[in-house]
Amino acid sequence: MLENYLPILIFLIIGFGVAVVMLALGFVLGPQRPDQAKRSPYECGFEAFEDSRMKFDVRYYLVAILFIIFDLEIAFLFPWAVVLKELGMFGFLAMVMFLGILVIGFIYEWKKGALEWE
């Protein structure tokens, strides 16, 4: 069973390895002539006039929180989905209730305007 995962481990190492090797090749083959103008952050030709790690809209944060809730939900659905046929009606109804509670939360956040971007 577990030995089936060995190729995946090797593949992961090779996948990341190829990327590292290509990056290293880029450093070896490409020229390295940095200067002040080249290394300054791009800002449409102007001098950067403010730190770029600036404030950002809180809604991005909100989306991330909502994502965690729903993603957890999906994580719960995965094992249930595999065995749904064996569980039969009981398993189905249990998940309908679970989904129903989630949908109530979803409607609440919708009505609260958490999903609005203007």
Added chain:
Amino acid sequence: MAEFIQGLGLPEALATFIIILIKIVAILMPLLLALAYLTFAERKVLNYFQARVGPLHVGPRGWLTPIADAIKMLFKEIIIPSGANRFLFLLSPVLAFGPAMAAWAVIPFDAELLLADVNAALLYVLALTSFAVYGIILAGWASNSKYPFLGAMRSAAQVVSYELAMGFALVGVIMAGQSLNLREIVLAQQGGLWMWFWLPLLPLFVIYFISGLAETNRPPFDLAEGESEIVAGYQVEYSGISFGLFFMAEYANMILISVLTSLMFLGGWLSPFEGIPYLEEWFAWVPGIVWLLLKTSFFLLLFLWVRATFPRYRYDQLMRLGWKVLIPITIVWLILLGGAIVGEVGPWFD
């Protein structure tokens, strides 16, 4: 091949290792070639959509263009901005490219032709495709420049939003296939064109493909790049091969989404003529992998077609589509599907 290496008298562990390595190279080499020529195909297809001819000059009829592009990228300077976090700046293209390759470990190309036959294949693929967002957000943060930062913020919110729709669509596939193993999901679709999951899971099929477009930051959801507003988003400060890795990761992810869509909704390597008299026998000699490649190419063409046809979404429209259209539809369809499976409805779930 495998017998030959085992017969060399090497220690068993080493022989197994070499066989796995050869298999991985046999997957990676065609993949790298395919993604190089996908960039060429994209330019050609887009150009013909716009009544132009596209690249013609490198090699016969332009066929060496992607090779020349790759060589050019390797020989360009990698510029690291003075304010950047050097380690994270160089780590992020690796984080974008690595998972795009490694996800191929569990893709079955035929009933017997697969590298790792694991039970959690779909979970693994989902994990690695969601990994892509780390590359983007780290790139935007580490660049210490305004446009990459904006691009990364947009992209992170976009990718996680569409990942939900994608995850729900996958739950539908698992319910219908009763397995997380991609090979078993394909085998559950046996019985001809009308048994493939695209029909009972039609809304999920469409939503999965749309989310695939958004997950790979392809047009019309390419707000992370948005070259007319934030120049190139998170890629602004990248040059040479460090940009090339992002670029290749995007195309590898496109191919991956296309293969997954074919496997999960269009019966993978199964022949479309199964169960049809005469046609089934006439096409019986076609190996399964050819069908899989044809289906994959169809979805890749769809990727390019969509790019040529639709204008870019506005950000509020993008979030509205993800949260207010796709997610409710998937939840409703999951409940209907659950009822259909428990009630053993139709030819699909009996």
